[in-house]
Amino acid sequence: xxxxxxxxxxxxxxxxxxxxxxxxxxxxxxxxxxxxxxxxxxxxxxxxxxxxxxxxxxxxxxxxxxxxxxxxxxxxxxxxxxxxxxxxxxxxxxxxxxxxxxxxxxxxxxxxxxxxxxxxxxxxxxxxxxxxxxxxxxxxxxxxxxxxxxxxxxxxxxxxxxxxxxxxxxxxxxxxxxxxxxxxxxxxxxxxxxxxxxxxxxxxxxx
Numbered sequence: 631x632x633x634x635x636x637x638x639x640x641x642x643x644x645x646x647x648x649x650x651x652x653x654x655x656x657x658x659x660x661x662x663x664x665x666x667x668x669x670x671x672x673x674x675x676x677x678x679x680x681x682x683x684x685x686x687x688x689x690x691x692x693x694x695x696x697x698x699x700x701x702x703x704x705x706x707x708x709x710x711x712x713x714x715x716x717x718x719x720x721x722x723x724x725x726x727x728x729x730x731x732x733x734x735x736x737x738x739x740x741x742x743x744x745x746x747x748x749x750x751x752x753x754x755x756x757x758x759x760x761x762x763x764x765x766x767x768x769x770x771x772x773x774x775x776x777x778x779x780x781x782x783x784x785x786x787x788x789x790x791x792x793x794x795x796x797x798x799x800x801x802x803x804x805x806x807x808x809x810x811x812x813x814x815x816x817x818x819x820x821x822x823x824x825x826x827x828x829x830x831x832x833x834x835x836x837x
Contacts, residue, residue, distance in 0.1 A: 632729040634775025636713040650695035655688040673715040676773030676812040678731025702810040711801045713773040727768045734759040736810040752789040762815040770814030
């Protein structure tokens with residue numbers, strides 16, 4: 631479980647690409663390494679990964695074929711900056727919203743609007759999961775808990791506004807037109823929408 635509050639933005643230091651498998655390492659700070667063990671869960675750009683090993687301060691992970699196909703992890707290169715969050719501890723303050731690290735897919739940057747001390751990003755989305763998104767609701771984007779500032783179902787677009795603190799902690803300031811971000815929809819909203827759709831289909835099968 632994660633809170634969507636990104637703790638660090640760190641570079642990929644090592645990357646080995648094999649068919650259907652990426653193995654990569656990220657150098658963690660002393661604080662992020664504290665009590666971290668093999669088998670623990672870490673959010674990397676919003677994707678839940680299992681720690682596979684350590685070498686000094688470098689933490690290793692592996693991404694399998696399904697993860698590569700579904701997320702922007704497939705675009706990693708040495709030096710790529712990724713958002714990091716350790717899994718939440720018991721009795722921790724949830725400053726964002728409860729997240730699982732289970733990405734539903736990617737969204738593509740459609741517009742970047744820069745104004746003094748602000749950045750507004752607009753994304754083109756997959757209508758299949760856009761039904762779980764509501765204006766002023768929460769989304770996990772590259773692992774960060776963000777509020778939906780604009781939703782246009784006709785064009786399948788959403789927008790978020792980013793304050794300087796968020797930009798300083800994350801890789802959002804590096805995004806350009808056409809870049810992909812990982813998206814996690816709010817689990818409770820998804821459960822409600824899917825339940826309503828199933829009940830309506832059972833009660834009104836011919837509509």
